[in-house]
Amino acid sequence: MSAPTLAPGEIDAARESLAAWFERAQRPLPWRATRDPWAIWVSEIMLQQTRADSVIPYWRRFLEAFPTPAALASRPVEDLLDLWAGLGYYARARHLHAAARRVVEVHAGRVPPSAADFAALPGVGRYTLGAVLSIAFDTPLPVLDGNVARVLSRLVALDADPKALSTQRALWSLAEQLVPSRGAGAHNQALMELGATVCTPRQPACLVCPWQTRCAARRLGLEATLPRAAARTAQTRHTLVAALCLEDSPEGPAVWLVRRPLEGLLGGLWELPCVEVPVDPGATSPDPLRALGLEPDADTPPRSIEHAFTHRRWTLHTWRARGVPPAHLGAEVAHVPCAHLAQVALSGPALKALLAWGVEGAPRRRGAGRARREG
Ligand code: SF4
Structure with missing residues (x-):
């Protein structure tokens, strides 16, 4: 599958309407009030697979206990797991602990702003790389999580197996085309916010969506059926x-x-x-x-x-x-x-x-x- 491409004028207009919507509609989440890369990193890890309102108390308690990578690295991983109790998906916590130890050993306890250094840390995949570096350092890297994949699939009416590598490549390419060279952090957060609050899985609120006039799925009446449901994994x-x-x-x-x-x-x-x-x-x-x-x-x-x-x-x-x-x-x-x-x-x-x-x-x-x- 060849990746859909957006015309330059289309990209600018989509970015602008998204930014204006985010400015007025974003939720006041506590990690949006900091530029501390460690606090942002922790929030991004906790938010994977967990809703923002459930994450807030965990994020606060976590940063009180471990305000820096060094504070986490100095404790056994079991301490972290007990603090994580209830968030689930504990592999995230184990990776974060291993990454904090590496940050102390290799980067003198500072979260590395270089994409190559950050990507080399345990548990850091392409999503975490883009999210943390764009939000903390405004590095122009894209993000693609479930929310963003849904929004972008609908934007271009991409009707394909969501798990296929070619689909993932096409969506990453779209996210890359849309990310601006300045203000990447706000743009990425806006895209994720749109998926979490407006372009929701079952009943997207297209009437309040900043992309309602440019969305191909809406134009074709496919907003509630795209993206296609993924095939169930054999167990x-x-x-x-x-x-x-x-x-x-x-x-x-x-x-x-x-x-x-x-x-x-x-x-x-x-x-x-x-x-x-x-x-x-x-x-x-x-x-x-x-x-x-x-x-x-x-x-x-x-x-x-x-x-x-x-x-x-x-x-x-x-x-x-x-x-x-x-x-x-x-x-x-x-x-x-x-x-x-x-x-x-x-x-x-x-x-x-x-x-x-x-x-x-x-x-x-x-x-x-x-x-x-x-x-
Ligand atoms: S118009 Fe509707 S389907 Fe399209 S991006 Fe907006 S909320 Fe999603």
Whole structure:
């Protein structure tokens, strides 16, 4: 597919109307009031896959705890994961921690303004590169996230598989054509804001859109059908048996949790002691838990939850049990008072299982209780 091109006059007019709209319609988000590249970088990482209003309290708490890359780099990654609890998509946090350490080691603790240096940091892809450098340093680099891809697909009525490489190339090319040599940060934020607040997935508010007269999808009546829905990713199914071991502690009821190894799926997150068993949709038995030295209560039926990842789907059957999980089961084993569960970086499946059992103190986060992708 050849990338759509915009005529120079068209580009200027589109930029101007977008800038004028952003000036009057933008939300007063706290990271828009700073030029501190570290604060902007943190906001951009948190905003990937998470809504702005949910991010605000996390962003504030994060910068209080880690006001500079050096402050983050000096702490173990586990401290960051616990502060991230509830935001999900923890790989972002692990990459940010690794990047902060690199910034300290290689760039004397300062966020590098050079595109080559910034792009070499862990977790920095083309989107993060463009967003952080354009907003913090006004470097004329484009951005393309889900919101921008939707707006641009509609602007030129691009009817193509959104996951295809050729489509991605075409959209990056359009974003590149539109980004101005000065004011790139404001332009990129305006594009993202338009996608988040006006050109929304199901019911775009074309009547208040600054591009309503130049948008090809609107002209063709395709604004609600473009971009085309992406084909669903095939998932493998997995069945796990878990134990809910609740016991009294000096701080009230407490639950045994196991921290997963830092590398791999749900790395560094806390979960209930569990084992994977062969997929059997017809029956579930607590016997595998005995191999962990636990005593499941076979008379009380388990409670089961489903959890979807990008490429896999878990069915987790949780039994009430007694005992202490063995230390080798994960990177760490802890007896966590239920009153502290909101401060712990729980995996999505563990949180759902705790909620399914009505464990007091399990935080009711956005997304808990329904399928959510984390890795
Ligand atoms: S006119 Fe409608 S579909 Fe086109 S960019 Fe604006 S909000 Fe989106």
